[in-house]
Structure formats: structure tokens, C-alpha cells
Amino acid sequence: MQDSNIDIQTKRVDTAVALTKGVLGAVPFAGGALAEIIGSVVPNQRLDRIAAFLTELDKRLKKVEVEKLNHNKFALDLFEDGMYQAVRILSEDRNKYLANFLKHTIDVDSDSYSTKKKLLGILQELTDKDIEILKSISKIWYQATARKYSIIPVTYGQYDKLLDEEKNEYEHLRVDFGLHIANLQRLNLVHVKTKEIDPEWDDSHIDNDTGLPEVDDCNLTKIGELLLSNIGAIDC
Structure with missing residues (x-):
């Protein structure tokens, strides 16, 4: 029974990542780069980290916010930076922190983009x-x-x-x-x-x-x- 549960979880992760790769490939601006990350760096770690992060982000984003993300080049750039960080996340708390940060960038504009970018860079330097x-x-x-x-x-x-x-x-x-x-x-x-x-x-x-x-x-x-x-x- 335990092996069966692990099998199901693995399939769920693989399916989520496959869907993610497909969606990201169609996303303008950052899509190609994100698909490349998921297709090369992440598989070496079974994609668990990226799937865990996307799960946390999914809990926080409403459909309308996802649509805003797809049409905001500044938010997409920050989202790409966030994906790079997500690959290296080792804790559940860190997933929540990064997901919360990206949720706050949905409406980022040219005025606040630079500050958000620097804060995200600082977050990467913190353990x-x-x-x-x-x-x-x-x-x-x-x-x-x-x-x-x-x-x-x-x-x-x-x-x-x-x-x-x-x-x-x-x-x-x-x-x-x-x-x-x-x-x-x-x-x-x-x-x-x-x-x-x-x-x-x-x-x-x-x-x-x-x-x-x-x-x-x-x-x-x-x-x-x-x-x-x-x-x-x-x-x-």
C-alpha cells in the first residue's frame, strides 16, 4: 500500500510538471526560459522542489491573477527569477515565502519593478x-x-x-x-x-x-x- 501511494504521488508530480512545462512553453517573455530550466536542471532532482513550489503558489493565485501575470512583462520577469530560486528550495517555509512574494508582484509596474527585483535578489542570498x-x-x-x-x-x-x-x-x-x-x-x-x-x-x-x-x-x-x-x- 505504501509503494502504491508513492507511485500515485510520483505520477501526480510528473503530471503536474509535464503540464507546467507545456503551459510555460506557451507563455510569452519568460516561457521559453522557464521550460528550459524545468527540462534540464530540475529533472535531476525529480522535479519535487518545483512541484512543491508551484503547489504553494497555486494556493495563493486566483484565476484572474494568473491572467494578469501572463500579461505583465514585469511580473513575468520576477516569476522567472522566482523559478530559478524554487529549484534550490529545501524547506516548506521557504516555498511559502517565495510564493507569497510572487503573489505580491502580480500588479507590479515599471515604478515598483526595480525595488521588487532587488528584494527578490536579497531573498535569494538569505538562508x-x-x-x-x-x-x-x-x-x-x-x-x-x-x-x-x-x-x-x-x-x-x-x-x-x-x-x-x-x-x-x-x-x-x-x-x-x-x-x-x-x-x-x-x-x-x-x-x-x-x-x-x-x-x-x-x-x-x-x-x-x-x-x-x-x-x-x-x-x-x-x-x-x-x-x-x-x-x-x-x-x-
């Missing part, structure tokens, strides 16, 4: 954990967020007893949160306030994990708020 931390910062103050992702420090003696692989993993965990904050800051999604360094003491307020100035506070920029709003994560 799921980046988004999770960004959401946390939008709800609670920075230090509470930092503690949530902190690790239990070990003594020098405990560290020396770790295997090389364990030491490597520990070092990755130490810098993990700092790397995510640095990425969010690089993309102008958060404003980071660091503690002032005492000129008479070079090591004052230096984060032992990252080697960078300690973060005193962190909050979302307007761009960060706009991104969360566009992906439907502002109240999640």
Missing part, C-alpha cells in the same frame, strides 16, 4: 536561518535573540580533549550567529549598533567568537521590514 533570525529580531530585542542561538562554551581543558572534527564543528558554531548578523547587515536588512571600543584597551568589547566589535543592539531597517512583509513573515 532559512537568516530569515528566522530576522523574524526574531523583529519581535524581541537583540540579546534575547542572541541567547537563543548561543552555544554552551567549553573550557580550554574540555576543548583540548575534543577530536579534530569536534573542534572544527565547535568553531563553526561559535561564529554561526555572528555570520548571520553580518550577512543581514551587509544586505541592509538590520541596523547594528556596536559597543564603543576603549582606545586604551584594544581588546575591550571585542566578541571572542567572531573577533569583531560586540553588538550592543540590533533592529530591522525599513528594507528588512519590507522584505518580511513581502514574504508574509512579519507576523509569523
Whole structure:
């Protein structure tokens, strides 16, 4: 019975993708490029990811919105970019975020197209954990967020007893949160306030994990708020 269910699911996915390829091939502007993606890159992954994304998008788009999409060259361009991202999606939440974003682009015009394009590009550069931390910062103050992702420090003696692989993993965990904050800051999604360094003491307020100035506070920029709003994560 289990094999039968898997078989049915596989056929449903293959049928959905086949239909998708046919529809996209007839779509002006982006159709040819999308069909090429589905016909080459996606099959190597059984097309599950693209099918999962299209399912989420289908839940959100009404028939009239699909018709608008087909007649809006700016929306179609963003949809093509979204399809490239969908191929690499690894989580259900990410499918929802991308589907929500594209739903908000149906009525995009020449004035808002550039901003939407840049926001979609930023979304591509974020990991799921980046988004999770960004959401946390939008709800609670920075230090509470930092503690949530902190690790239990070990003594020098405990560290020396770790295997090389364990030491490597520990070092990755130490810098993990700092790397995510640095990425969010690089993309102008958060404003980071660091503690002032005492000129008479070079090591004052230096984060032992990252080697960078300690973060005193962190909050979302307007761009960060706009991104969360566009992906439907502002109240999640």
C-alpha cells in the first residue's frame, strides 16, 4: 500500500510538471526560459522542489491573477527569477515565502519593478536561518535573540580533549550567529549598533567568537521590514 501511494504521488508530480512545462512553453517573455530550466536542471532532482513550489503558489493565485501575470512583462520577469530560486528550495517555509512574494508582484509596474527585483535578489542570498533570525529580531530585542542561538562554551581543558572534527564543528558554531548578523547587515536588512571600543584597551568589547566589535543592539531597517512583509513573515 505504501509503494502504491508513492507511485500515485510520483505520477501526480510528473503530471503536474509535464503540464507546467507545456503551459510555460506557451507563455510569452519568460516561457521559453522557464521550460528550459524545468527540462534540464530540475529533472535531476525529480522535479519535487518545483512541484512543491508551484503547489504553494497555486494556493495563493486566483484565476484572474494568473491572467494578469501572463500579461505583465514585469511580473513575468520576477516569476522567472522566482523559478530559478524554487529549484534550490529545501524547506516548506521557504516555498511559502517565495510564493507569497510572487503573489505580491502580480500588479507590479515599471515604478515598483526595480525595488521588487532587488528584494527578490536579497531573498535569494538569505538562508532559512537568516530569515528566522530576522523574524526574531523583529519581535524581541537583540540579546534575547542572541541567547537563543548561543552555544554552551567549553573550557580550554574540555576543548583540548575534543577530536579534530569536534573542534572544527565547535568553531563553526561559535561564529554561526555572528555570520548571520553580518550577512543581514551587509544586505541592509538590520541596523547594528556596536559597543564603543576603549582606545586604551584594544581588546575591550571585542566578541571572542567572531573577533569583531560586540553588538550592543540590533533592529530591522525599513528594507528588512519590507522584505518580511513581502514574504508574509512579519507576523509569523
